[in-house]
Amino acid sequence: GPDYVRAIAPYQAGKPISEVAREFGLDEANIVKLASNENPFGVPDSAKDAMAAAAAELGRYPDANGFELKAALSKRYDVPADWITLGNGSNDILELAAKAFVQRSEGIVYAQYSFAVYALATQGLGARHIVVPAKDYGHDLDAMLAAIDGETKLVFIANPNNPTGTFIPGPQIEAFLKKVPANVVVVLDEAYNEYLKPEDQYDSAAWVKQYPNLLVSRTFSKAYGLAGLRVGFSIAQPKLTDLMNRVRQPFNVNSLAQAAAIAALNDAAFLEKGARNNAAGYEQFVEAFEQMNLEYVPSYGNFVLVKVGEDPQAGARVNLALLKQGVIVRPVGNYGLPEWLRISIGLPQENAVLIAALQKALGEA
Numbered sequence: 001g002p003d004y005v006r007a008i009a010p011y012q013a014g015k016p017i018s019e020v021a022r023e024f025g026l027d028e029a030n031i032v033k034l035a036s037n038e039n040p041f042g043v044p045d046s047a048k049d050a051m052a053a054a055a056a057e058l059g060r061y062p063d064a065n066g067f068e069l070k071a072a073l074s075k076r077y078d079v080p081a082d083w084i085t086l087g088n089g090s091n092d093i094l095e096l097a098a099k100a101f102v103q104r105s106e107g108i109v110y111a112q113y114s115f116a117v118y119a120l121a122t123q124g125l126g127a128r129h130i131v132v133p134a135k136d137y138g139h140d141l142d143a144m145l146a147a148i149d150g151e152t153k154l155v156f157i158a159n160p161n162n163p164t165g166t167f168i169p170g171p172q173i174e175a176f177l178k179k180v181p182a183n184v185v186v187v188l189d190e191a192y193n194e195y196l197k198p199e200d201q202y203d204s205a206a207w208v209k210q211y212p213n214l215l216v217s218r219t220f221s222k223a224y225g226l227a228g229l230r231v232g233f234s235i236a237q238p239k240l241t242d243l244m245n246r247v248r249q250p251f252n253v254n255s256l257a258q259a260a261a262i263a264a265l266n267d268a269a270f271l272e273k274g275a276r277n278n279a280a281g282y283e284q285f286v287e288a289f290e291q292m293n294l295e296y297v298p299s300y301g302n303f304v305l306v307k308v309g310e311d312p313q314a315g316a317r318v319n320l321a322l323l324k325q326g327v328i329v330r331p332v333g334n335y336g337l338p339e340w341l342r343i344s345i346g347l348p349q350e351n352a353v354l355i356a357a358l359q360k361a362l363g364e365a
């Protein structure tokens, strides 16, 4: 295989519950997983019903163009349906963007401590990746702008960012969009957008009408509770969408996922319940971290990055101590943050289990 493929470090997903149960001799029912920024309420009932109805047609291929889901998204975001691209999760969208807009000799710009798939998508093409140092664990947009050179074709921005939870206010993003050269595509990855408080929200779908080089990426994996189904989408003008569609696999979003996504999109009560739980869980975590004297990065997502020690083994050590107690979180050494753990916000009881287990782990460590 090519050298640039050999150089890729594989993505490290959160450990599955069944694997931890086996490895540590635990009962699956007692394991708490706060590792993958999943929705603690699981799949909305509305989506379960929609899938049950769609199951009868599983002998057929899915709608290759996702007509109904695109129509629903078009209505929701007030953009034409042909501005929307559906993805097998938003990871698929990120990869389609890299494939469609960048070739080998060209470059991609993204921030240190930003989402791991930007590096993977870039490296998989053998493209040049320019990693811009973070500022306060978040994106430094001025430095990112300065890093764009003649060969740059794509910039990735995660807002809020994973794994740090940082957020860039809308006006700063728009100021950045105004300055980026017109031949550079900006992928604005808003996987955690639905967790933003109303006062932090901004209208990126409206920006797409104004900036022909903007592609907004969203997912059904987080606030909508459909991570296992793999559905994401992007909004961009037809010039970009047309290129993405050329490199897309024809049936990249399965029928159950399409049906469930439409139902979830219309389930405002589910989103609201999730947002309320998330806000309360965030308070529960930061109160505990403050009591335990642990540094954390203020988060705008459904997870918190917390520093569990000063030495570079701290994250791995505390992670192991948590696993032994049946609590799965995410070490972030692969992001260059070996003293930290990323903890997803769960139900109040799950959060309480994590807090108690963390206190015990730190006492032993």
Ligand code: PMP
Pocket: 037, 088, 089, 090, 091, 092, 115, 158, 160, 161, 162, 189, 191, 218, 219, 220, 221, 227, 230, 231, 232
């Ligand atoms: N972007 C960000 C910032 C993420 O954190 C994630 C999930 N880890 C994704 C995209 C991809 O999520 P999915 O493929 O499930 O839509």
